Each structure stands twice: as C-alpha cells, then as structure tokens.
Amino acid sequence: MINKNSPLPIYAQLEEQIREQIESGILGPGDTLPSEREFCERHGISRMTVRQAINNLAKAGYLRREKGRGTFVSERKMEQQLQGLTSFTEDMKARGRKPSSKLLHFEIVPAVESIAQTLSIPKHDPVYHIKRIRMADGEPMALETTHIPANLVPGLTPEIATGSIYNYLEEHLSIAIDYSNQVIESVTASETESHYLDIPSGSPILLMQRDTFLKDGTPVETVKSAYRADRYKFVTVIRR
Structure with a gap:
C-alpha cells in the first residue's frame, strides 16, 4: 500500500511497487498495466502522481506505451x-x-x-x-x-x-x-x-x-x- 506519511514521495513508492511486480514476475512481458484511473482509485492519489511513476518506468525501459492501446510491460533486456x-x-x-x-x-x-x-x-x-x-x-x-x-x-x-x-x-x-x-x-x-x-x-x-x-x-x-x-x-x- 501507499504510505502517505512516508518521507519517500508517493510517485516513487508507486514506481517501486510496479518495478518489484515486474522484477518478481507478477507482471510479465506484454502484460497490460492498469489504467491511470485505476491506480488513482486504488490508492487515492492524483493522476499526475501516477503519470510521473509510469513515465519514469517507461524511460527506464520497464514499460512501453502504445498510443490508443495502453501501457504494457516491456520485454526483458x-x-x-x-x-x-x-x-x-x-x-x-x-x-x-x-x-x-x-x-x-x-x-x-x-x-x-x-x-x-x-x-x-x-x-x-x-x-x-x-x-x-x-x-x-x-x-x-x-x-x-x-x-x-x-x-x-x-x-x-x-x-x-x-x-x-x-x-x-x-x-x-x-x-x-x-x-x-x-x-x-x-x-x-x-x-x-x-x-x-x-x-x-x-x-x-x-x-x-x-x-x-x-x-x-x-x-x-x-x-x-x-x-x-x-x-x-x-x-x-x-x-x-
């Protein structure tokens, strides 16, 4: 869960959670990531916060975005x-x-x-x-x-x-x-x-x-x- 009292920024907590799911195999290559709206409702956080976490993971190569289709887990490097x-x-x-x-x-x-x-x-x-x-x-x-x-x-x-x-x-x-x-x-x-x-x-x-x-x-x-x-x-x- 997201700890809103933690000194670690919320976007960084979400980013780490998604990264751990990918590295542990819970989310595999090609799997679809939940929508930004789903993350917002699940954790009670803003869409901007979710977007920052996903953008960071996409830049790091963990995720890929396909216009009109969604966000997917990337193939392993x-x-x-x-x-x-x-x-x-x-x-x-x-x-x-x-x-x-x-x-x-x-x-x-x-x-x-x-x-x-x-x-x-x-x-x-x-x-x-x-x-x-x-x-x-x-x-x-x-x-x-x-x-x-x-x-x-x-x-x-x-x-x-x-x-x-x-x-x-x-x-x-x-x-x-x-x-x-x-x-x-x-x-x-x-x-x-x-x-x-x-x-x-x-x-x-x-x-x-x-x-x-x-x-x-x-x-x-x-x-x-x-x-x-x-x-x-x-x-x-x-x-x-």
Whole structure:
C-alpha cells in the first residue's frame, strides 16, 4: 500500500511497487498495466502522481506505451557481457535466439581521412562500407555501420555480410581476430536510427564504437552500432 506519511514521495513508492511486480514476475512481458484511473482509485492519489511513476518506468525501459492501446510491460533486456570478444551472431545463438541481418548498404568506397586513420591505411584506399540491421528472432536490435579494409579482407560479398563476418574472417580467410577497443555512450536516436530500429524518434539508444584488431595489432574493422536501450544492457565484472 501507499504510505502517505512516508518521507519517500508517493510517485516513487508507486514506481517501486510496479518495478518489484515486474522484477518478481507478477507482471510479465506484454502484460497490460492498469489504467491511470485505476491506480488513482486504488490508492487515492492524483493522476499526475501516477503519470510521473509510469513515465519514469517507461524511460527506464520497464514499460512501453502504445498510443490508443495502453501501457504494457516491456520485454526483458538482454545482457551482453563485456568480457570476451564475440560477434552479434555468436551472442544471439548463445542466448537461444535466432540471429539475422537485413543488409541496407554494401559498397567498396575510397576511405575518407577519419576512417583511414582508424584503420591505419592510406587515405582513399578501398574499404567495404556496410550498413546492417541486426535482428534477433526477427526483431531489430541494432543498426550497425561497418568499415573493413578491402585489401586486407578479399572476397567479401553482400551474401556473406548478411551473416557473420567474423566467421568469414576466421573460417575462410584464417584471419585471427585478437581484441577490440570499445566505447559505449547513451544518446538519443536520430530519425534514421528510430526508423530502422522501430522505436519512437528521440528514444534513448546505446551507441557503441568498436575498433577490432588482429594479433599483430593490424586494424581489421571499425564499427558503429546503435543498440536499442529498451532491449539491451551491457554488463561487466570489475575487480579491485
């Protein structure tokens, strides 16, 4: 019940109650949340208070709103461990999900200066420019833009790019991937990202920049990935 004498604000108490019901499984993914009016009548609180609690939970990814339909419990976020370098395909298969990619763009282009510097190649050297929607069980998870040196990775085709490029490098070219440098930040989705990820414009996303290297330190790819923040979270173990 709501304790109106508690120093904790009423909206925060309601928010915590709903969050606990979701995390305990009382409310499952896809379940419909009671209406604002029902919460008001049940607890004797204002609609503005209820709305603030629901807005906070929606921003945190626990709930999703569908215009004209109501408010629903979101699907659980998938955790990606930051220990170990895995491809999207490997990661989804390990979760029992079916990975797939929708190829939006595939072209060999001259490297612009910033890409050339990142890949340690001369400016205007040929690079693959690949843009893909990475999906799990048919649902868009990330919008990915990749640049790979064409002279280092011969024979890459659009058909290969719809699957695992890492598998092609390691199994067909015997190119040993060793490590990557990765930066993750929270940003709001652009109109393009919102369109391809099927999320409202301005939604929070996790933007990841990954530069991958071979055992001798040669850069083999640079990737920018926009992950849906309502479907993904990154987890790491930090030791003292």
